[in-house]
Amino acid sequence: MANIKDIAKQAGVSISTVSYALNGSPKVTAETSARILAIAKELQYTPNAAARNLKKQETKVIGVFLSDFNGAFYGELLQGMKEGLKQSGYDLVACSGKQSHRLLPQRMIDGAIVLDESFSSEELLKYADLGHKLVVLDRDLNHPNVxxxxxxxxxxxxxxxxxxxxxxxxxxxxxxxxxxxxxxxxRLQAVKQVLSRHPHIQYIEMEGDFTKASGALAGLQIAQHFSEPAAVFCLNDEMAIGMYEYLTTTNIRVGRDISLIGFDNIEISQYTQPRLATIDYSKQKWGWLSSEQLLKLIAGEYVEHERIYVTLIKGDSVGAALSSHFTEPF
Structure with a gap:
């Protein structure tokens, strides 16, 4: 692939003259510029966007770093981010995985929104010290550039x-x-804080990973030891839906034997029967606000930290506690 040096050599001019011509600078005569552009076309020269952006110190691209892209949650969040950038002239690129971290130190993006535990806080603070503008959705970080x-x-x-x-x-x-x-x-810290005031409540913690499969597995484990009505709080809706779907294959009924509540109010939770109780907030607003805050940081404006507030949707998957009544065999 041809580069500026190749064009300069064939045209018999300096590299800086070629650069001026390619960028439409009046420092080069029309005749010389036309000759250089013709040679560039002949050599099929393609500008190096990374080098040009590094020199200009802007790319007009925002990066959003996510742990993964599974589940309905991320679609709404990304849509909100995109809406927040609509009138700004910036584009959005979604990234995941360790290799994508290179976009920051190589300045291939003008700033980043981070919801990705593969970044350590120390790594992010190092980038902030170097002048990178960051909005974090998944940690407490205090820095002028964060x-x-x-x-x-x-x-x-x-x-x-x-x-x-x-x-x-x-x-x-x-x-x-x-x-x-x-x-x-x-979420787990808050659960334990509440339960510390209610020591009479029997508390069983089960490990999940925010996926439907882990919710289904937890449902299986509960069913295997089921003896009396109980409540289940899944720390996201994906797991609650997975548990709900598994329990439909048993004699245990959600809303009667198991009171089930999730967190996130993803779209599918609205269509379960009984309707899943959950914690609601606007994913699109969260994404939109994160984009807006990042644009302000990039522009050098002062910004205060923001919080996305939540509400409870009671649903029908939660019922009043009843005495033990489940006697049907599995």
């Missing part, structure tokens, strides 16, 4: 557990998310 747009996980978890307690439930299963997940840790 803005936090965090979901109010603790409030949501408190709403869910207190609702179950108000209905008289005395046995609570909690299906957690991945160990490295900030959201899961925050």
């Amino acid at each position: 803005n936090q747009v965090l979901l109010d996980n603790k409030a949501g978890a408190r709403l869910a557990v207190e609702y179950l307690i108000e209905l008289g439930h005395r046995k609570l299963y909690v299906v957690t998310g991945p160990k490295g997940s900030f959201d899961s840790r925050q």
Whole structure:
């Protein structure tokens, strides 16, 4: 592939003259510029966008780093980010995996939105020290070049557990998310804070990973030891849907024998029968606000940390606690 040096050699001019001509600079005469452009076309020269962007110190591209792309949650979040950039002239590129981290130090993007536990906080602070603009959705970081747009996980978890307690439930299963997940840790901390005030409640913690499969597995484990009605708080809707689907294959009925509540209010949760109880918030607003905050950082404006608030959707998958009544064989 031809480069500027090749064009300069064939045209008999300096590299800087070729650069001026390719960028339409008036420093080069029309005749010389026309000759250089003709040679560039003949050699099938393609500009190196990375080098040009590095020189200009902007790419007009925003990166969003995600742990993965599975589940309905990410689609709404990304749509919100895209909407937030619509009038700005910026494009959005979604990334996942360790290799994608190179986009930041190589300045292939002008800033980043991070919801990805594969980044350590130390790594992000190092980039912030180098002047990179970052919005984090999954951790507490204090730095002038970092803005936090965090979901109010603790409030949501408190709403869910207190609702179950108000209905008289005395046995609570909690299906957690991945160990490295900030959201899961925050929600679990709030659960334990609430339960510390209710020591009479039997608490069983089950490991999940925010996928339907892990929810189904937790449902299987609950069914194998089922003896009395209980409440289950899955720390996201994907796991709650997985558990719900598994329990439909048993004699255990959601809303009667198991009171089930999730977190995220993904679209499919609206169509379960009974309707899944869950914690609601706007994924699109979360994405839109994160884009808006990042654009302000890039523009050098002062921004304060933001929080996305949550509400409880009671649904029909949660019922009042009843005395033990399940006698049918599995």
